[in-house]
Amino acid sequence: MKKKRLLSLGLLLVLVLSTILAACSSDKKDDATGNKDSGDSKKEKILVFGRGGDSVSLDPITVTDGESFKVTQNVFETLINFGEQDTKLQPNLATKWEASEDGLTYTFELQEGVKFHDGTDFNAEAVVKNFERWMSGDAEKFPYFASMFGGFKGDKEAVIKEVKADGDYKVVITLNRAQAPFLKNLAMSPFGIASPTAFEKEGDKFGDNPVGTGPFKFVSWKRNDSVTIEKNKDYWKEGLPKLDKVIFRSIPDNSARLNALNTGEIDLADGIIPSDAASIQSNSKLQIFERPSMNVGYLGLTVTRPPFDNVKVRQAVNHAIDKQAIIDAFFEGKAEIAKNPMPSVIEGYNDDVKGYDYNPEKAKALLKEAGYDGKQIELWAMPVPRPYMPDGQKVAEAIQKNLADVGMKSKIVSYEWATYLDKAAKGEADAFLLGWTGDNGDADNFLYTLLDESNIGSNNYTFFKNKETHKLLLEAQTETDEAKRNELYKKAQVILAEEAPWVPLAHSTPLLAGKADIVDFKPHPTGSDILSKIDFK
Amino acid sequence: MSQMAPNLPSNVEAQQEKSSGPWKEAWRSFKKNKIALVGAIIVAFFIILALFGPLIAPQGINEQQLSERLKAPSTDHWFGTDDFGRDIFSRIVHGARLSLMVGFLSVIGSVVIGSALGIIAGYYGRFIDAIISRIFDILLAFPSILLAIAIVSVLGPSLTNALIAIAIINIPNFGRLIRSKVLSIKQEEYIIAAKAIGMSDFRLLFAHILPNSMTPVIVQGTLAIATAIIEAAALGFLGLGAQAPQPEWGKMLSDARVYLVNAPWTMIFPGLAIMLTVLGFNLMGDGLRDALDPKMKN
Numbered sequence: 160m161k162k163k164r165l166l167s168l169g170l171l172l173v174l175v176l177s178t179i180l181a182a183c184s185s186d187k188k189d190d191a192t193g194n195k196d197s198g199d200s201k202k203e204k205i206l207v208f209g210r211g212g213d214s215v216s217l218d219p220i221t222v223t224d225g226e227s228f229k230v231t232q233n234v235f236e237t238l239i240n241f242g243e244q245d246t247k248l249q250p251n252l253a254t255k256w257e258a259s260e261d262g263l264t265y266t267f268e269l270q271e272g273v274k275f276h277d278g279t280d281f282n283a284e285a286v287v288k289n290f291e292r293w294m295s296g297d298a299e300k301f302p303y304f305a306s307m308f309g310g311f312k313g314d315k316e317a318v319i320k321e322v323k324a325d326g327d328y329k330v331v332i333t334l335n336r337a338q339a340p341f342l343k344n345l346a347m348s349p350f351g352i353a354s355p356t357a358f359e360k361e362g363d364k365f366g367d368n369p370v371g372t373g374p375f376k377f378v379s380w381k382r383n384d385s386v387t388i389e390k391n392k393d394y395w396k397e398g399l400p401k402l403d404k405v406i407f408r409s410i411p412d413n414s415a416r417l418n419a420l421n422t423g424e425i426d427l428a429d430g431i432i433p434s435d436a437a438s439i440q441s442n443s444k445l446q447i448f449e450r451p452s453m454n455v456g457y458l459g460l461t462v463t464r465p466p467f468d469n470v471k472v473r474q475a476v477n478h479a480i481d482k483q484a485i486i487d488a489f490f491e492g493k494a495e496i497a498k499n500p501m502p503s504v505i506e507g508y509n510d511d512v513k514g515y516d517y518n519p520e521k522a523k524a525l526l527k528e529a530g531y532d533g534k535q536i537e538l539w540a541m542p543v544p545r546p547y548m549p550d551g552q553k554v555a556e557a558i559q560k561n562l563a564d565v566g567m568k569s570k571i572v573s574y575e576w577a578t579y580l581d582k583a584a585k586g587e588a589d590a591f592l593l594g595w596t597g598d599n600g601d602a603d604n605f606l607y608t609l610l611d612e613s614n615i616g617s618n619n620y621t622f623f624k625n626k627e628t629h630k631l632l633l634e635a636q637t638e639t640d641e642a643k644r645n646e647l648y649k650k651a652q653v654i655l656a657e658e659a660p661w662v663p664l665a666h667s668t669p670l671l672a673g674k675a676d677i678v679d680f681k682p683h684p685t686g687s688d689i690l691s692k693i694d695f696k
Numbered sequence: 697m698s699q700m701a702p703n704l705p706s707n708v709e710a711q712q713e714k715s716s717g718p719w720k721e722a723w724r725s726f727k728k729n730k731i732a733l734v735g736a737i738i739v740a741f742f743i744i745l746a747l748f749g750p751l752i753a754p755q756g757i758n759e760q761q762l763s764e765r766l767k768a769p770s771t772d773h774w775f776g777t778d779d780f781g782r783d784i785f786s787r788i789v790h791g792a793r794l795s796l797m798v799g800f801l802s803v804i805g806s807v808v809i810g811s812a813l814g815i816i817a818g819y820y821g822r823f824i825d826a827i828i829s830r831i832f833d834i835l836l837a838f839p840s841i842l843l844a845i846a847i848v849s850v851l852g853p854s855l856t857n858a859l860i861a862i863a864i865i866n867i868p869n870f871g872r873l874i875r876s877k878v879l880s881i882k883q884e885e886y887i888i889a890a891k892a893i894g895m896s897d898f899r900l901l902f903a904h905i906l907p908n909s910m911t912p913v914i915v916q917g918t919l920a921i922a923t924a925i926i927e928a929a930a931l932g933f934l935g936l937g938a939q940a941p942q943p944e945w946g947k948m949l950s951d952a953r954v955y956l957v958n959a960p961w962t963m964i965f966p967g968l969a970i971m972l973t974v975l976g977f978n979l980m981g982d983g984l985r986d987a988l989d990p991k992m993k994n
Contacts, residue, residue: 414954484762556780556940560760571940
């Protein structure tokens with residue numbers, strides 16, 4: 160009896176203790192994530208970046224979405240970098256590069272004295288190991304590698320033949336066929352160089368514990384809540400980064416995110432809806448940042464699913480949607496009407512393509528001609544605000560009405576973001592809203608990545624297939640003469656407009672808002688910002 | 697004392713007058729309750745809106761006119777327009793039908809299933825009672841809205857599924873009510889007598905016990921409609937109930953919250969509509985309780 164009492168007393172003690180301990184640990188956390196103004200003696204500079212969605216994975220090579228790159232861009236570095244606010248090539252981990260006359264061999268000289276966050280040396284061997292890892296994967300594992308470099312080891316259309324180290328700080332990449340945007344491709348966020356020690360050890364789990372050479376080190380990831388990264392004290396670029404810590408918080412609701420910015424819970428917010436811009440500008444505590452536009456928002460029509468397997472139905476939908484009204488209402492005019500699958504700032508844009516005017520009567524006639532049976536379609540709307548479309552749900556409702564006007568019934572469907580992308584990539588949607596922010600400023604990154612048959616299963620969500628465009632796009636990849644190359648893209652855009660796998664909707668100017676004391680923040684057109692230079696006044 | 701005496705005969709008279717049936721009696725006492733009458737009038741008003749909505753509303757539910765978006769209330773649009781340029785007044789009138797439908801049907805559903813389970817539990821007792829009562833306990837252990845969210849996420853978001861979810865979460869309330877009522881009626885002499893002359897269980901249950909345990913259900917039901925309307929609105933607000941472009945009030949609120957500062961009318965009117973219907977049902981339910989519950993009489 161006495162023993163029992165003692166036991167229960169002991170248990171009680173443990174319970175009380177654990178409660179106290181739990182309370183302590185949460186206190187500590189509060190301090191760590193606390194406001195930078197809290198008068199900490201060290202004055203830690205913490206930037207809380209509020210964004211619309213969580214990352215899918217933090218291993219950049221396994222993903223294609225912007226939210227993932229937003230974080231990995233700061234943990235990993237690519238061999239070549241883009242300019243501060245453009246897509247001109249700049250040295251990064253590679254200090255110099257040289258292409259052979261035939262465009263089949265590239266030699267890179269690497270930065271010396273760089274270490275990964277886990278202490279592993281960055282050298283030619285590490286680069287080779289990264290390429291080996293990528294090249295021995297498959298489209299399921301590394302979708303973006305497949306899109307950008309034609310395929311994997313042994314694939315017929317693979318661009319990269321082999322990657323070899325030449326000494327400690329020189330890498331030679333040999334190609335199977337010349338690829339005009341090869342260097343631009345290498346500069347893209349997914350091709351950040353990862354620590355070989357870490358990915359060999361972690362395998363598929365590398366995305367939960369990423370290790371790169373970037374200005375920030377990965378600290379923690381609470382799914383659907385926040386990703387925390389901290390200053391890499393041994394960063395090889397002198398004096399950078401300026402911040403001690405960056406916390407990426409996902410707040411899917413636009414107004415909740417703006418509210419969080421107003422209350423000081425976050426310092427920087429993306430996905431600002433244009434209608435809120437005026438009130439932010441009039442607030443002296445806040446400032447607006449405009450991201451240079453390089454995107455397209457579109458309604459994809461899955462060509463393998465009826466009724467969109469019929470080109471007439473797809474054209475009809477193009478005529479049915481009142482793009483201007485949608486842009487005026489839900490982009491507040493902060494967007495251009497889209498008629499091609501890529502924005503006009505990209506070389507090779509075809510301005511001669513007429514595009515489809517808003518014409519419900521013509522749409523009805525086309526539907527009739529196509530023998531559309533009145534079957535209800537599923538209209539997928541993005542659950543999260545995207546830079547190319549601040550409010551997918553509202554745009555979907557407007558489109559739903561446009562379609563109803565021409566006699567096409569639709570049901571709006573939405574899934575959680577990662578599921579949405581996954582299902583759409585498998586071709587499960589009839590019509591879906593989506594968009595794309597260019598990752599390297601090249602036409603190839605729009606037309607080939609999004610609409611070529613080689614990318615069915617990765618980024619070609621409409622399953623569109625066309626022999627002519629396939630030929631043109633592959634030819635453009637190897638064509639090194641700029642003028643000829645642009646001509647090929649222009650031709651492809653004519654066919655794409657005719658075949659209408661998409662309804663291109665808008666090219667938007669994405670807005671961000673931040674506290675007034677933020678300095679040196681220059682949003683990058685690709686949507687992935689390197690936050691090493693950003694600072695507080 | 698001396699004052700009481702003259703009053704006595706008139707009281708007796710009044711009671712004789714009233715003894716023309718329990719329902720009439722209840723109506724009389726309900727009529728006297730001014731607040732309850734106001735509730736009944738509000739409810740009647742919304743029922744009329746629900747029945748004749750399409751005739752009253754100047755526009756359909758989804759007549760978008762993007763150029764007319766977020767216009768303040770005016771003579772053209774009494775309640776203003778929403779972010780799609782749709783007439784809010786029309787949408788609220790159409791929405792009355794959805795809200796009342798969810799309110800009535802879900803309560804009818806839970807009353808039917810709850811009563812059936814409650815009667816069986818109360819009448820047969822023993823382990824059947826134990827099983828049914830434990831199921832009720834389990835259902836009641838969840839916060840109701842959480843349970844509704846769970847049910848809707850299994851069934852998929854739609855107004856019908858929201859209705860089903862609300863019906864399910866209300867089952868234990870009615871079940872328990874009936875069960876306790878049955879437990880007490882079971883002991884009444886007329887039931888024992890009926891049993892003694894060999895009346896079948898089925899007839900006993902549905903001809904005698906059920907009708908006699910209905911009054912608290914009516915009261916509870918009226919109040920439950922109010923709760924059901926709020927729950928449907930809450931699910932709509934969370935995106936788990938009505939789907940676009942259905943003009944459900946909760947959904948309208950949720951769509952409008954972005955415009956709280958710029959266009960408050962998009963929130964005020966659907967909010968008022970929810971508040972008024974719920975108030976109406978609550979006032980009416982309170983009045984009914986006073987009228988139907990013999991214990992409340994002096």
